[in-house]
Amino acid sequence: MKRVLVEDLETVIKSKEAKVSVIGQGYIGLPTSLLIAKAGFSVYGYDINRDLIKELLLGKTRLAKEKGIKNLISELKGKKYMPTSRLEDLIGSDVIIIAVPTPKGRNGPNISMVLEALENALELVRTGGLIVVESTLPPRTFYDIIIPEVEGHGLKIGRDIFLAYCPERALPGNLLHELVNNFRIIGAIDERSGQLAKLLYSSFVKADIEITDPLTAEVVKLVENSYRDVNIAFANEVARICEVLGLDVRDVRRLSNRHPRVHMLVPGIGVGGSCLTKDPLFLFWASKENGYLPELIRNARGINSEMPHHYAMILDDIIRRMNGGSTGTIAVLGVTYKGDVPDIRESPAEPFVKDLINRGHVVKIYDPLVKFSFGGKYVSDIMEAIKDADALAFVTDHSEFKFIDLAKLRRNINKRQVILFDGRLLFDPSEAEEAGFIYVSVGRSFGRLEERMIKINHLYEI
Ligand SMILES: NC(=O)c1ccc[n+]([C@@H]2O[C@H](COP(=O)([O-])OP(=O)(O)OC[C@H]3O[C@@H](n4cnc5c(N)ncnc54)[C@H](O)[C@@H]3O)[C@@H](O)[C@H]2O)c1
Incomplete structure (x- = not known):
């Protein structure tokens, strides 16, 4: 032929x-x-x-x-x-x-x-x-x-x-x-x-x-994505450190980045997409097979994949404390792995949603770009998705969310206490609290939560 x-x-x-x-x-x-x-x-x-x-x-x-x-x-x-x-x-x-x-x-x-x-x-x-x-x-x-x-x-x-x-x-x-x-x-x-x-x-x-040569080209491609994965893992690790030390990672990152040789990335609920989640593993497997175990690359993958489970656990704990031991309804906002991109491959939303469902919560999903729910219930209107939620969980940084009117969202929810979990550091904590939410985010202490709940209780006595 x-x-x-x-x-x-x-x-x-x-x-x-x-x-x-x-x-x-x-x-x-x-x-x-x-x-x-x-x-x-x-x-x-x-x-x-x-x-x-x-x-x-x-x-x-x-x-x-x-x-x-x-x-x-x-x-x-x-x-x-x-x-x-x-x-x-x-x-x-x-x-x-x-x-x-x-x-x-x-x-x-x-x-x-x-x-x-x-x-x-x-x-x-x-x-x-x-x-x-x-x-x-x-x-x-x-x-x-x-x-x-x-x-x-x-x-x-x-x-x-x-x-x-x-x-x-x-x-x-x-x-x-x-x-x-x-x-x-x-x-x-x-x-x-x-x-x-x-x-x-x-x-x-x-x-x-x-x-x-082909081997150099293969490795360069994988090194680029591994570099990014390791850097994101570092930001995520600092976020976890801030959570236990009672700090806000936003302050720590802002001040650290004033140093001329520090460029810490923004931490978040997890890493997704088809490349970043596999390329470091391709490099890890190849190196291991040839006699060297690249621990840093493996640990970075581990830290990043653990993030959605960590926040599912935190949210479960807070909701149960708020609801006297019972589970609740969570509106997950955004399921694609990246803002403004309709790609759900390896999205951290998947383990997050599945983990919450396994813990017994009702999970409603809204995403402006894809009708995908990972086992939750997809709702095509954001106001409908959140109206009976105990918690809103922002998982993707879509532009639609970045500039959303939080007070309007809060007024639409018929609950005395509502948690806003910010998985992408989209909101200013005080603005979210002024809108009437109990604000919880990546890289921020959960320690004073009871205190904040009392404050919100007082504000939203219904
Ligand atoms: N998506 C990215 O951001 C990105 C970035 C850099 C590199 N890559 C790499 O590029 C490659 C392609 O990724 P993608 O994201 O475009 O994948 P994709 O899933 O978007 O598209 C791949 C397409 O190939 C088709 N296909 C599968 N087997 C086929 C076959 N035997 N014959 C003809 N078509 C076939 C599928 O139906 C699919 O439409 C992958 O190796 C990926 O790692 C992807």
């Missing part, structure tokens, strides 16, 4: 005549396809999810909240960008990019989807074509699995086929901007593969692109 090598790949990439296919049309594959199409190439966006392709063919997308994506789809669809669920459409591609998930399994990474996509790519790419893996790879996958797989098809890399690893590090919520403006790294074993991949990415990337 392979098209005979007629043109030089470099020429068709330079002239934008190259046929480019992207396997996987999710958070990474879709915007990448659109940017390459916008640069002038004909791009086939393939996905096994037929519903997703049907939506794209109708001009709809789950990434509609990502700035610029909908406009690019309507501008390019059917002209330069062809969404498809037919593998045949990819036959003879000059370039195939793989952007399928690499989730974590119980005891290690799961790269089965990359291997399936690679098999297809090897069948469909033309002789002398380029395959680029964008999916996150655990260390040594390129050397130990991808290269042998390609060579197993009788292809010599750098002669019959070109092969590169170009890991993606863009942040949902700002995908198009980051894909264009972030520094990129390309891993390749031969110079020509690296240069061809660089030529392709230069068609839409404005930042520097550096070529290195």
